[in-house]
Amino acid sequence: MIFSSTDYDAIRLSVQVAITATLVSLPVGFGVAYLITFVRFRGKVLLEVLVNLPLTLPPVVVGYLLLLLLGRNGWLGSLLNTAGIRIIFTLKAAVIASAIVGFPLLVRSLRIGMEGIDPQLINASRTLGARWHDTLLTVILPLSAPGLVAGSSLMFARSLGEFGATIIVAGNIPGVTQTIPLAIYEYASSPTSETMALSLCIVSVAISLVVLFLHEVMAKKMARKE
Amino acid sequence: MKQIAKMAVILTCLFHLSVPAVAADVNLSVAASLKEVINELSDRFAKQHPGVKFVNNYGASGALSKQIENGAPSDIFIAANLEWMDYLKNIKLIDSASITTFTYNTLVFAGAPGKASAMQDLIKLDRIAIGSPKSVPAGEYAMEAFKKAGLDKQLGKKLVMAKDVRECLMYAERGEVDGAFVYRTDALLGKQAKILFTVPQELYSRVTYPMALTATGRKNSYAATFFTYLHGDEAASVLARYGFAAR
Numbered sequence: 001m002i003f004s005s006t007d008y009d010a011i012r013l014s015v016q017v018a019i020t021a022t023l024v025s026l027p028v029g030f031g032v033a034y035l036i037t038f039v040r041f042r043g044k045v046l047l048e049v050l051v052n053l054p055l056t057l058p059p060v061v062v063g064y065l066l067l068l069l070l071g072r073n074g075w076l077g078s079l080l081n082t083a084g085i086r087i088i089f090t091l092k093a094a095v096i097a098s099a100i101v102g103f104p105l106l107v108r109s110l111r112i113g114m115e116g117i118d119p120q121l122i123n124a125s126r127t128l129g130a131r132w133h134d135t136l137l138t139v140i141l142p143l144s145a146p147g148l149v150a151g152s153s154l155m156f157a158r159s160l161g162e163f164g165a166t167i168i169v170a171g172n173i174p175g176v177t178q179t180i181p182l183a184i185y186e187y188a189s190s191p192t193s194e195t196m197a198l199s200l201c202i203v204s205v206a207i208s209l210v211v212l213f214l215h216e217v218m219a220k221k222m223a224r225k226e
Numbered sequence: 227m228k229q230i231a232k233m234a235v236i237l238t239c240l241f242h243l244s245v246p247a248v249a250a251d252v253n254l255s256v257a258a259s260l261k262e263v264i265n266e267l268s269d270r271f272a273k274q275h276p277g278v279k280f281v282n283n284y285g286a287s288g289a290l291s292k293q294i295e296n297g298a299p300s301d302i303f304i305a306a307n308l309e310w311m312d313y314l315k316n317i318k319l320i321d322s323a324s325i326t327t328f329t330y331n332t333l334v335f336a337g338a339p340g341k342a343s344a345m346q347d348l349i350k351l352d353r354i355a356i357g358s359p360k361s362v363p364a365g366e367y368a369m370e371a372f373k374k375a376g377l378d379k380q381l382g383k384k385l386v387m388a389k390d391v392r393e394c395l396m397y398a399e400r401g402e403v404d405g406a407f408v409y410r411t412d413a414l415l416g417k418q419a420k421i422l423f424t425v426p427q428e429l430y431s432r433v434t435y436p437m438a439l440t441a442t443g444r445k446n447s448y449a450a451t452f453f454t455y456l457h458g459d460e461a462a463s464v465l466a467r468y469g470f471a472a473r
Contacts (some may be wrong), residue, residue, distance in 0.1 A: 072401045088402055089353050089386055153459040171397075172358070178387070186387060189289040189359035191313060 003199065006174035007172075010183040011203055017091065021098035022152050025106055029151065033144075035108035036137065055104040056149055059164030063101055066093070066169045087169075094170035094177050099157035105158055106151040113147015116139065146222050153215035157208055165205035180204050228350070253281045253299040254448045255290040257332065257435065259307035259388040259409045263468050265305070267461055271452055278448050286390040288361025294319055294440060301443030301451055302327055304435055306391075306409075307363035313434040325440040327457065330471040331433040333367050333425040336413040337398050337405025342422050345375045347430070352382065355397040355406035358387040363433070364394065368407035372431035395419065409433065411469045 003011075032051060036044065054062055065087035070077040070087045080087060085092050125135045134136060163181040170177040172186060180200055256264045258424065261284045283298075291314050294300045303320065305311045314320045335342060342348060357365030365387070372378040380408035381473040388394040391408050398406035398419035399422060405422060413421045435455065444450040 002409075047235055067402075086352075092317040169351075171355075172388070173353075173383065173386050176383050185389075186358050189292060189358070189389065191288060191295055191310075193437060205380055 003196075006032075007124045007183060008197070010178050010180050010200070011173040013045070013091065013094075013177070014087055014160055014179040014181075015207070017094045017162075018156045020095045021102060021159045022156045023036045024095065025103055025155060026152065029103060029106040029110055029155075030141075030144075030148070033107050033114055033147075034140065036107070037111055037114040038140075040064075051107050054101050058122065059097075059101055059162065060168065060173075063097060063165030063168030066100070066165065070169065071121060087176065089171040089173065091177055094162075094166050094179065095167035097169050098142075098162045101162055102155035102158040106155040109151030109154055110147045112145060113144040113150070116147075117143045127178075136156065139145075146219060148217050149222065150214065153211055157211050160204070160207060160211070180207075185214055234354055245312060248447055251284065251299075252446065252452055253301045253443075254303045254304070255283050255285075255300040255302070255440075257287050257290070258284045258392045259364070259412055260284075260304060260328075260435065261392070263464055263470065264301050264309050266464055267456065268452070270464075271455055275448070275451070277412060278452075283360065284392075286357060286362040288363075289390070290326055292361070299442070300440050301446045301449035302437065302456075303440055304437040304438055305363070306331075306435055307366060308436055309363070309366070311438060313364045314440075315438075316363070319441050321439040321441060321444045324444070324453065324456070327340065328435040328437040329434065329465050331411055332427070333364065333371065333407060333408040333430060334397070334410045334419050334421045335405050335423050335425065335431060336395065336408050336411050336416055336419040338401060338418065341404050341421070343373070344423055345377065345425070346376060347364070348384075349380050350427050351404040353386055353403040354381065354384050355388050355394040355403040356384045357391050357394055357407075358389065359381070362388070364391040364407060364409060367433060368425075371407075371425050372432065374429040380461060383411075413428070414469045 032047070036048060046074070056184070067088065068074050069092065070080070072078065072081060077087065087096070121137055121139055121143070125139050161181060165187065166179065167182055167185070172178050174184045180203065184197050184200045184204070187200065188195040239277065252445060254264060254268065264282060268282060271329045272278050272280060273391065281299070283300070287310040291305070291310040294303060294314060295317065303311070303314065305446045311320065311325060315325070337427065343350060348354060356368040357363070359365040359369045372381055386397060386403055388397060391412055394406040395408045395412045395416060399416055401418065406419070407425070408423070410421065439453055440447060
């Protein structure tokens with residue numbers, strides 16, 4: 001396997017995008033999962049549907065809508081453009097696309113984790129005088145750690161594989177926005193680069209295996225602690 | 227039991243519906259930049275020869291040759307450079323005696339007016355779309371021109387790789403890139419993007435469209451007739467109308 005420098009870039013960028021997308025989504029995902037699990041409010045169903053929407057939409061649709069929104073002529077894009085911020089065809093766009101597509105997976109796992117918390121523990125903390133944010137930080141957050149781990153690794157893995165939305169909003173710029181799936185796509189459409197496409201596929205499989213393996217190990221460790 | 231039999235019948239019907247190969251089908255694999263020309267020519271031909279059905283597949287020449295290599299149905303292949311035609315010729319999937327030149331084209335830089343007026347201006351730009359040189363001839367010609375002009379190093383990280391030349395044009399049309407390297411005939415179709423400059427011919431090899439019957443196309447009489455039609459005067463006038471150079 002002899003990779004060119006842009007292939008190494010693709011591997012680095014993939015990991016970079018997946019980590020950033022997961023980290024950025026974690027606090028928001030935690031907040032949304034908390035709202036859905038513990039707070040009663042009107043329009044909850046709507047929020048649930050909205051959160052899960054990217055899971056059922058074709059990623060290309062997500063990408064295209066993002067392009068219309070953030071593109072130079074989009075309403076948010078033109079606004080940002082006057083402020084000198086460019087999103088489309090930069091790594092930021094790849095992160096946004098991955099974050100949106102992976103978000104439902106994160107929230108789902110977090111909710112499962114939170115729903116598993118014994119409500120008596122929460123009630124006890126409240127009767128002992130804890131404010132809602134104390135309960136959130138000292139009871140709910142530590143107890144939903146398994147969901148947090150599961151959600152983050154799922155989302156990380158999903159972000160690594162993001163293709164449909166990314167190719168539309170991040171373009172395919174070798175060394176700048178070209179992630180592993182985009183590089184494979186480019187190689188795969190050329191008859192003479194079959195081995196290169198295959199080599200990157202192997203890298204992709206290896207990274208996924210490492211992530212899943214780590215996830216299992218961490219889940220086992222947590223189960224033992226309990 | 228009866229239900230299983232019913233299911234089997236339904237499944238068989240569905241299966242047969244999805245098998246397209248009829249004798250009068252002509253499958254074309256054509257470089258993306260020729261889309262309008264070939265659509266018009268195949269429509270005209272189909273009117274003159276009732277019973278012929280065209281299945282037109284447009285894309286990057288490299289991607290098309292890979293499809294043909296992997297067994298995609300194709301009777302006539304028209305590429306936008308010699309490389310991919312030679313590739314198929316070398317693995318004997320092309321009737322090499324039939325290879326002729328369909329037409330020629332020139333490479334231009336298209337974008338919003340005022341962005342650039344010569345190759346040297348490209349350095350000042352932020353995002354430039356080209357076809358992925360791995361499979362898109364327009365991208366290969368562009369890379370060749372960058373190298374000859376000594377710009378390839380400076381432009382490296384500004385290049386957005388499109389899957390074919392038409393995607394390049396679309397990026398420029400929507401203003402997502404400062405400009406795109408496309409063929410003159412593509413740029414003529416643009417509404418927002420205009421030709422900013424023509425790439426000097428000494429920087430890249432002449433854009434040549436070779437066409438040929440494939441190994442399977444040789445046995446398809448309708449494909450052979452259409453192939454002859456593509457050499458005729460009617461084809462030449464349609465090509466000229468879309469701005470292609472005479473052969």
